[in-house]
Amino acid sequence: MTQDEKIRILVAKPGLDGHDRGAKVIATAFRDAGFEVIYTGLHQTPEMIVDAAIQEDVDVVSLSILSGAHMTLFQRVLDLLRERGGEEIHVIGGGIIPEEDAAKLREMGVGEIFGPGTPTGAPIEYIRRRFETGRGQSQQGTEEAAKEGDAT
Amino acid sequence: MTPSALEAVEEIASRVRNRDRRGLARGLSWIEDRTPAGRALLDRLYRADHPAHRVGITGPPGSGKSTIVNELTRRLRARGAAVGILAVDPSSPFTGGAILGDRIRMQDHSSDPDVFIRSMASRGSLGGLAAASIEASELLEAAGFDWILLETVGVGQSEMEVVEAADTTVLVLVPESGDAVQVMKAGVMEGGDVFVINKYDREGGDRLEKEVSLMLELSRELNATGVADRWEPPICRTVALRADGIDALLEAIDRHRAHLERDPERRREVRSRKIARRLRTQLRDRLVGGLVRRWDLEGWVAETTARIQEGKGSPYALVDSLVARLLEEGVPGARDDARRSEGRGAEERP
Ligand SMILES: Nc1nc2c(ncn2[C@@H]2O[C@H](COP(=O)(O)OP(=O)(O)OP(=O)(O)O)[C@@H](O)[C@H]2O)c(=O)[nH]1
C-alpha cells in the first residue's frame, strides 16, 4: 500500500430503530485506526447504503444492525452491490445477531460478524489483515502505477 | 506505465465519459491516492473549455454548508442540471483517519443518477488537498456534470485554495461564529463572491449582516479604481434548515456566473489567472509530493524532530542544509528519468 492510500469504510445504520450510538463508536474507532470513515447516519435503506458505497469507492461496508431484520438487510445489500458492479466491496456487520444466523451470513458472502461486546480492536485487526497488500478494488491501476512511481 | 495499466486508464476514461458511477468512483480514488494512473486519466479527460460551473462553499464548522448544498442541489435538479458534489473534511493529524459525515445532510439526492456525491479527506499535511480536489472536480466535469459544488471547512490555507479555484465562492457565516472583523482577519473576506448569513433564525443575524456589509463597503472604497461593471458581493440571509432564502442564494450565484460570462475579456483574464494558479498548485504538489516520497522526507521529519529535541541543531539550519543538498546534488536518478521519459514519448506525460 502506498502512503497516500487509505482504507475507506462506509459505516451505515440500516433499519428503523433510533439509536446510532454503536455506529458512532465504531466509526470513531475506525477513524482512530487511521481509516477514512464515510458516515451516513440513521435510517438507511439498502439502496442508499449501496449508492453511497459505490460513489465513495469504499473497500468495506460496515453495517450496524439492531432491529432483527439482519438476514434480509444483508441479503439485499449484497444483491445490490452485485447488481451495481460493487461485488468486490467487502461487507461486515455488528450488532445482536445469533451465532447460527452469523454462520448463514458468512455463507452468503458477509465477511465477518462482530457480536455485542466485541472489542473495537477486533474488526480493526480483521480489516487491516484483509487489506495488508493494498486496497483490493483499486489495485489494478494504482498498484502497478505506484510501483512504477516508486521504483527509481 | 505498463500496457495493462494504460489499458485500465483507457477503460476508466471511457467509463467516466459515459458517467458510469463505478468507473467515476474508481477514477476519483486514483486521484485521491495521487497515483500516476490518476494523472494519466486526467490528461486524457482534461477540458480547457471548462464547461461546468464550480461553486465553492466554505465557512466555519457546523455553519450549515451541507444543508445549503443539499438545498441548492434540489433546485439545480429541478432545472434539469446534473450536479457533482465534493465534500472535503479534515483528516486527523494524529492518526491520518477521518470521519466524513457530510452525506448525512444530502440523503435526498443519494440515489439520483444525475447527482454524484463524493466525500474527500484532506489527508497529508504537505499540500495535496487543493490539487486533489481540483483534479476531482475536473473528473466530474469530464463526466458531464453541469454544476460542481465543493464544500470545505473554511479554516486553513489549503481549504481556501480549494474554494478559490471555484468560479463562484460562497462564504457561509453564522451569528455564533463571531463578528465580521474576525472573519476579515482570517483573510477569507476577499475570497467571497457571495456572502451567506445562515441560521438567520438565531439571534444576532442582523448585527452580523450589518458588519459584513460595512466590511464590503470599506473594501469597495479601497478598491474603487473606476472599473465599470465591477462585481459587488451580495449578502443573502438564509435559514437553510427550512430552505428559506435558498432561491435568492441561487439567484445570486446565477448573477455572478452571468457577470463572469458577460465580458469575454474578463472571462479570458479570469480563466488565465485560474490556469496559472492551477499550474502552481500542480507544480507544488508534484514537486513536494515527489520529493517527499523519493527522499522519504516524512522519515527525515521524524528523525530531525528527535535531533532537535535532543538539542542538536535548530529547524532553520537543518532545513537549510537539507534543501541545499537537494538543490545541489539533485535527486539521484532524476536525470536518468527525464531522459528515459523523453525517449518514451507522449504517452508517458506525467
Ligand atoms: N437553527 C438553524 N440550524 C441550522 C440551519 N442550517 C443548518 N442548521 C443545522 O446546523 C447543523 C450543521 O449543519 P450542516 O449542514 O451539517 O453544517 P456544515 O457546515 O456542513 O457542518 P460541517 O460540515 O460539519 O462543518 C445541523 O444540525 C443543521 O440542521 C439554520 O438555518 N438554522
Ligand SMILES: [Mg+2]
Ligand atoms: Mg458539512
